[in-house]
Amino acid sequence: MFRNVAELVELAEAKNCKISDIMIEQEMEITGRTKDEIISQMDRNLKVMEEAVERGITQDVKSHSGLTGGDALLLQNYMKSGKSLSGEFMLDAVSKAIATNEVNAAMGTICATPTAGSAGVVPGVLFALKEKLNPTREQMVAFLFASGAFGFVVANNASISGAAGGCQAEVGSATGMAAAAVVELAGGTPSQSAEAMAIALKNMLGLVCDPVAGLVEVPCVKRNAMGASNAIVAADMALAGIKSRIPCDEVIDAMYKIGQTMPTALKETAQGGLAATPTARELEAKIFGIALNKK
Amino acid sequence: MKYKSVFDIIGPVMIGPSSSHTAGAARIGRVARDLFGRKPDYAHISFYGSFAKTYRGHGTDVAIVGGILDFDTFDTRIVDALSLAKEQNIEIKMTEEDAITDHPNTARIVLGDEHGQIELVGISIGGGKIEITELNGFDLQLSGEHPALLIVHNDRYGAIAGVANVLAKHQINIGHMRVSRKEKGQEALMIIEVDQNVHQVLVEEIEALPIVQQVVKINE
Numbered sequence: 001m002f003r004n005v006a007e008l009v010e011l012a013e014a015k016n017c018k019i020s021d022i023m024i025e026q027e028m029e030i031t032g033r034t035k036d037e038i039i040s041q042m043d044r045n046l047k048v049m050e051e052a053v054e055r056g057i058t059q060d061v062k063s064h065s066g067l068t069g070g071d072a073l074l075l076q077n078y079m080k081s082g083k084s085l086s087g088e089f090m091l092d093a094v095s096k097a098i099a100t101n102e103v104n105a106a107m108g109t110i111c112a113t114p115t116a117g118s119a120g121v122v123p124g125v126l127f128a129l130k131e132k133l134n135p136t137r138e139q140m141v142a143f144l145f146a147s148g149a150f151g152f153v154v155a156n157n158a159s160i161s162g163a164a165g166g167c168q169a170e171v172g173s174a175t176g177m178a179a180a181a182v183v184e185l186a187g188g189t190p191s192q193s194a195e196a197m198a199i200a201l202k203n204m205l206g207l208v209c210d211p212v213a214g215l216v217e218v219p220c221v222k223r224n225a226m227g228a229s230n231a232i233v234a235a236d237m238a239l240a241g242i243k244s245r246i247p248c249d250e251v252i253d254a255m256y257k258i259g260q261t262m263p264t265a266l267k268e269t270a271q272g273g274l275a276a277t278p279t280a281r282e283l284e285a286k287i288f289g290i291a292l293n294k295k
Numbered sequence: 296m297k298y299k300s301v302f303d304i305i306g307p308v309m310i311g312p313s314s315s316h317t318a319g320a321a322r323i324g325r326v327a328r329d330l331f332g333r334k335p336d337y338a339h340i341s342f343y344g345s346f347a348k349t350y351r352g353h354g355t356d357v358a359i360v361g362g363i364l365d366f367d368t369f370d371t372r373i374v375d376a377l378s379l380a381k382e383q384n385i386e387i388k389m390t391e392e393d394a395i396t397d398h399p400n401t402a403r404i405v406l407g408d409e410h411g412q413i414e415l416v417g418i419s420i421g422g423g424k425i426e427i428t429e430l431n432g433f434d435l436q437l438s439g440e441h442p443a444l445l446i447v448h449n450d451r452y453g454a455i456a457g458v459a460n461v462l463a464k465h466q467i468n469i470g471h472m473r474v475s476r477k478e479k480g481q482e483a484l485m486i487i488e489v490d491q492n493v494h495q496v497l498v499e500e501i502e503a504l505p506i507v508q509q510v511v512k513i514n515e
Contacts (some may be wrong), residue, residue: 048308112422
C-alpha cells in the first residue's frame with residue numbers, strides 16, 4: 001500500500017507498470033473485489049462524466065440562480081471559428097471542464113473528481129484527449145485510476161475539502177491529479193507524472209474558496225476551466241523533462257499547511273474574497289430575496 | 296487512513312452541486328434514517344460552520360432531507376425532497392447554529408415519532424465522505440460505508456465476549472470496533488464495523504444476550 005507519491009512512483013517503477021495498475025491492485029487488496037468489478041464501476045463513472053460533458057457542450061444548461069450556464073457552448077462555437085489563440089485542443093478541454101461544472105451547478109448528475117465543485121478538471125482534460133490521442137476505452141478508464149491514485153494521496157495526507165483547505169484543496173488537487181494522468185496516457189513515466197502533479201499543484205497553492213452567495217458556481221466553474229488548462233501545460237512541461245525543485249509530497253504538505261492557516265472567511269463560508277465583493281453581495285440578496293441591510 | 300477506496304476520490308456519482316454539502320449531507324441524512332429504521336414523523340436538523348453559512352446555496356437542506364427520505368446521492372428526487380417530505384407528513388425544522396464545532400461541515404439530526412427518537416451528529420469531511428461522530432450522546436466514529444452493528448448494552452464484563460462469540464459462530468469478521476460508555480457500570484455502546492452484511496438471525500441472537508438492550512444494524 002502506498003502512503004505518498006514517492007512510494008507510489010517507487011512501486012510502479014519496481015513492478016515496471018503504470019500508476020493506474022498500482023491503484024487497481026491496491027483497490028483489489030483493500031476491498032477484496034475482483035479486477036473486473038472495480039474496472040466496471042470506474043467505467044460507469046466514466047459514462048456519467050461523458051454524459052455530463054455531452055449535455056454541457058450541446059445544451060444551454062442554466063443553474064437555478066441563473067449565475068452560470070451556457071459558457072461551454074459559447075466556447076465550442078468560438079473554437080469552430082478557427083480564431084482561437086490557445087488552440088483547439090486546449091479550448092476543448094476548457095469547455096468540457098466548464099460543461100461538467102455547469103451541469104453540476106444545475107443540480108445535474110456528475111461524478112465527483114475528487115469533489116463536485118472540482119468535478120470539471122479531470123473529465124474536461126480526458127474528453128479533450130479523447131479527440132486528440134484516440135485512446136481506447138480501457139486507457140480512458142486507466143486515466144481515472146491514475147488520477148485517483150494521486151488524489152488518494154492528497155486526500156489522506158492533506159485535504160480535498162474547500163471548507164477545510166480552500167479551493168487549492170479542490171480545484172488544486174484536481175488539477176494535479178489530471179496533470180499526472182495526462183502524462184501517463186501520453187506515454188510518460190511514473191516519475192514524470194509526479195513532476196506534473198507537483199508543477200500543477202504548486203501553481204494552485206493559496207487558492208481560496210470564496211463562492212458567491214455560497215453557491216458552487218462563481219468562481220468555481222471558471223476555476224475548473226483554468227485548472228484544466230493548467231493541468232495540460234504542467235503535463236507538457238513534465239513530458240519535456242522539466243522537474244519540480246520541490247518534490248511532489250512536499251508540495252502536497254505545503255498545500256495542507258497553507259489550508260490550515262487560511263482564515264475561515266476564505267474556506268467555503270461565503271464571507272470573504274469574491275463572495276464579499278459589492279457585486280457578490282448584490283447577487284446574493286437578489287438570489288435569496290433578502291434585503292441587503294439585513295446581511 | 297481517512298480515504299480507503301479510489302472511488303472516494305473518483306466518485307461518488309451524485310446530484311450537484313457540492314460533494315461535501317450535497318452528497319455528504321444526503322449520506323448523513325440517510326445514516327440517520329437507517330439508524331431510526333423507519334419513516335420519522337419529525338426531523339429537526341441543526342447546521343454548524345460552513346453548513347450553517349451556505350446550506351441554502353449548496354442544496355444541503357434538500358440533500359439532508361433526501362437522505363432522511365432514504366434517497367441515495369445520485370437520486371434525482373433529491374431536488375424535490377422538501378416537498379416530498381411534506382407529502383409524507385414529515386415535519387421538518389432547520390436551525391442555523393452559531394456554535395463552533397471541531398469540523399466546519401457539521402449537522403445534528405433528531406429523528407422521531409411516537410415510539411422513539413434518535414439524535415446523531417455527522418460531519419462531511421470532503422469529497423462526499425462522512426463520519427458519524429455522535430449518537431444519542433455517545434461519541435463514535437462511523438464512516439457509514441461498511442455494514443455496522445450498534446449495540447447498546449450494560450457496561451459489564453463479558454459483554455464483548457458474548458457478542459464476539461455470536462459473530463464468530465456466523466463467521467463474520469470484525470473490521471473495526473469501539474466501545475464507549477457514559478458512566479462506569481451504566482449504559483454502554485459497542486460499535487462494530489464488519490466486512491459483510493449481517494443477517495437478521497444474527498441480530499436477534501445478539502439481542503437475546505442478557506446483557507444487551509438494543510441492536511441496530513446498518514447495512515451497506
